[in-house]
Amino acid sequence: MQTVTQRLANPTQFMDLSGRILPWLVGAAAAIIGYGLYLSFFVAPPDYQQGETVRIMYIHVPSAWLAMAAYTLIAISAFGLLVFRHPLADVSAKAAAPIGAAFTFIALVTGSLWGRPTWGTYWVWDARLTSVLILFFLYLGLIALRSSIEDETLAAKLTAILALVGIVMLPVIKFSVEWGNTLHQPASVLRLGGSTIDPSILKPLLVMALGFTVLFVALHVKAMRNEILRRRVKALQMAEVARAQAGQLAAAAE
């Protein structure tokens, strides 16, 4: 009896299973985000301090969470590649990088657009904002490093090492609002003692967070499928070239 991990370690079985799951993930993400948008714009009241701009929170916070979650996934995948040599670990890490970069970019842009009416400025070089910007550059660094090395095995290992080193950014981001002087508010949802957000505002936030998470999973699965296909194409192209060369050698020998 194979475990789920063992079954998913086989790319062919992963393609079969993910092909069946993906449409459901896409449908679920669309439905949950649709419901979340309805709650965000038509049900949730304006905040007593921030007014209507609190609605930016419903996209900013889930994006920021996913920016960190995606990096955690990359680091776990990197560990899986370096330690367990899991066949899909590198596929997972490579697929997650551009998606994580996109969510980090969204977190930065929406945070900036939220900051202007709330703080009076689009940007400050404080610990939280700067550490998230570094995370964004780290994602770009992972993508650039991989694409700069032709040998895929070497690229995978070096990228995995950089990903594991870069995980130090996650606690820095998490605790940056407590360690340094910052305009950014401290943790108000995931904190000891429970959330400090009113339920009328917390509910749309959690629904949107769930919707964004399911969307992320769907995007990641799709990107992994693309990467598996890309590797199959490359392997077949190399086999075709090798076969042609062998044919030429045989013809020359006759």
Next chain:
Amino acid sequence: MDLGPHAAFIWSAYGAVALVLAGLIAWLILDGRVQARRLADLSARGVTRRSESRAAAPRS
């Protein structure tokens, strides 16, 4: 829907999210189609994976 004096910031934020996610989704769909087409082209030229060749070969 009246979003007050800061409506432009709210709509800009949601617009940016829609734009980035739409771009990401479009890229993934197009990339998937490109890879599937390349695989189909190779298959049409008789270049297939060993497992597929074995499956296609007549059993003795």
